[in-house]
Amino acid sequence: xxxxxxxxxxxxxxxxxxxxxxxxxxxxxxxxxxxxxxxxxxxxxxxxxxxxxxxxxxxxxxxxxxxxxxxxxxxxxxxxxxxxxxxxxxxxxxxxxxxxxxxxxxxxxxxxxxxxxxxxxxxxxxxxxxxxxxxxxxxxxxxxxxxxxxxxxxxxxxxxxxxxxxxxxxxxxxxxxxxxxxxxxxxxx
Numbered sequence: 001x002x003x004x005x006x007x008x009x010x011x012x013x014x015x016x017x018x019x020x021x022x023x024x025x026x027x028x029x030x031x032x033x034x035x036x037x038x039x040x041x042x043x044x045x046x047x048x049x050x051x052x053x054x055x056x057x058x059x060x061x062x063x064x065x066x067x068x069x070x071x072x073x074x075x076x077x078x079x080x081x082x083x084x085x086x087x088x089x090x091x092x093x094x095x096x097x098x099x100x101x102x103x104x105x106x107x108x109x110x111x112x113x114x115x116x117x118x119x120x121x122x123x124x125x126x127x128x129x130x131x132x133x134x135x136x137x138x139x140x141x142x143x144x145x146x147x148x149x150x151x152x153x154x155x156x157x158x159x160x161x162x163x164x165x166x167x168x169x170x171x172x173x174x175x176x177x178x179x180x181x182x183x184x185x186x187x188x189x
Contacts, residue, residue, distance in 0.1 A: 007179050008066070009035050009172070010043045010106060012124040013050025013115035013141075020116035020142035024050065027141060027168060028115055029057030034172040035113075036063025043068065043109050045101060045124075046091060047083050050115045055087035067091045068105035070098045103127055111136065111179045113171065117144030129160070134182060136163040136175035 011031055017024050032054035035042045042058040044051035046067030055065040067088035071077035072095030078085065085091065094101045098120060106112060106127040111134040114125055121144040128135050129152070137148050152162055161178060165171035 007040045007110035009040045010109040010112040011054040015047045015049040028053035030168040032057025033061045036061035070101040116141040134161045134178040136171045
């Protein structure tokens, strides 16, 4: 990618994956690998499950991973929240618990990918949706991801920028194209 085109892409998903599709660990890693292959930085909530495996996948491709922790320090991240550090190049300690972390993380990114998920993922989706951030949903991954299409049909304001895909590669590729188009439109005089 050209300099200046490495976007920040959030992967939002379930920290506990028992309700997700079979193969969710590998799907999560593949999403992370594809974010890295597209020359983008991966952003997650610095937690276990889908976000963690996406970060591992990103790292396996030599990508750059940014974690937004709900904790206010490394000690609190490890001891109070019991969250991992090893898959992240940069950790941002928000001190904002989960709800505040979700908003800060989602607003900081250029696009958001939803993989499986629970209520926290729904919160991140709703935040991205409300601020009209480009969103990509990995359908068939279970949980929140498989409910979003129905939720997004309801009443809302403004335009929706949601991509639905079952292929991690196509999902990331289409999201990057949407982010590029939005960035280009933002810079029109």
